[in-house]
Amino acid sequence: MNVTSANVTAVLQYRDSFSKAVTKNVIVVVLGIFINYINAGLIYTFCKHQIFYMNPRYILFIHLVVNDMLQVTLTVILFVISYTIYTINVSLCCIFILFALFTTENTPLNLACMAVECYIAICVPLRHVQICTVKRTLMLIGLIWKTSMLSVLSDLFITLATEPLDFFHSKVFCIRQTVFPNPIIIKKRDITYSVFLVLVWITIFYTYFRILFTAKTASRDAKKARNTILLHGFQVLLCMTTYAAPQLLTVLQQWFPKNYTDSLFACYIIVQILPRSISPIIYGVRDNTFRRYVKKYLCRVSIL
Secondary structure (H helix, E strand, O other): OOHHHHHHHHHHHOOOOHHHHHHHHHHHHHHHHHHHHHHHHHHHHHHHOHHHHOOHHHHHHHHHHHHHHHHHHHHHHHHHHHHHOOEEEHHHHHHHHHHHHHHHHHHHHHHHHHHHHHHHHHHOHHHHHHHOOHHHHHHHHHHHHHHHHHHHHHHHHHHHHHOOHHHHHOEEEOOHHHHOOOHHHHHHHHHHHHHHHHHHHHHHHHHHHHHHOOOOOOOHHHHHHHHHHHHHHHHHHHHHHHHHHHHHHHHHHHHOHHHHHHHHHHHHHHHHHOHHHOHHHHHHHOOHHHHHHHHHHHHHHHHO
C-alpha cells in the first residue's frame, strides 16, 4: 500500500463522530463565509471608485483578493464534500483540484509582483508612472495565470496519458494525490514549487533590502513599503506550508493514525484559511485610502 492510499484509508477508517464532524464543518464554513464577506466588501469598494481601478497597486491587490475568494470557496466545498459524500467522480474532482491549484500557485507569484511594485514606487518614483501602467498590470496578471496553468495542466495531461479511461469514471476521495497519482507528477510538483519559491523569495528579499538601503529610507512611505513587503514575506511563508503539508501529514498519520482527521483539520486551517485572512489586512486596513472608502461601505451596510 502506497502513502496516498494509506492516508485515504486512515481518513475513511477513523472517521470523526457526528458531533465532531458537524463542529468542524461549521467552523470551516463560518470562517469561509467571514473571509469571503470581507473580501466581497473590498471588491465592492474597489469597483465603485475609479481611484482604485486606475492604480496598478490596487489592481494587483484586488486580483489577490479575488484569487483568495476562489481558493477559500473551492477548499471549503472540498472540505464539506470529504465529510458528506466522501468520494466523488474523478472528472468532477479534477475540475475542483485544478482550479484550487491554479489559485494556490497564483498567490506567491502575485505577492512577488506586489513587492516589485512597492520597490518601483519607492526606489524609482520618477519612472513609476511609465513602468507600472494599467495595461502592463493586466498583462502581468495574465502572465501569472498562464504560468500557473502551464505548471498545473501538465498534471492533467500526464494523467490522461497514463491512466485508463475507466479511471475518470470511477469515484475517489477528492485530494490531489488520488486524481493525479503518477509518481512523475509528484517529482515535477516538487521541482516546480522549489523554482517558484526560490524566485519569489529572491524577489522579496531584493525589493526589501533595496528599499531598506535607498536614500529615502527615512521617509514614511519607505518605512510603510518595507513593512508591507515584510507582510508579503510572512504570507509567502504561510503559503509555503502548502508544499510541506503532504510530508507533515504522512508523519502525523504514522504517529497518530487514530487522530489523522484532526491533523487534516488543523493543517487545513493553517495552510488554507490563515494565509487568506491576511490579504485584507495589507491594504484593506493598513492603506489609508482604501481604509477610508471601506469605512464608508461598512457604514452603508450597517444603516441598511
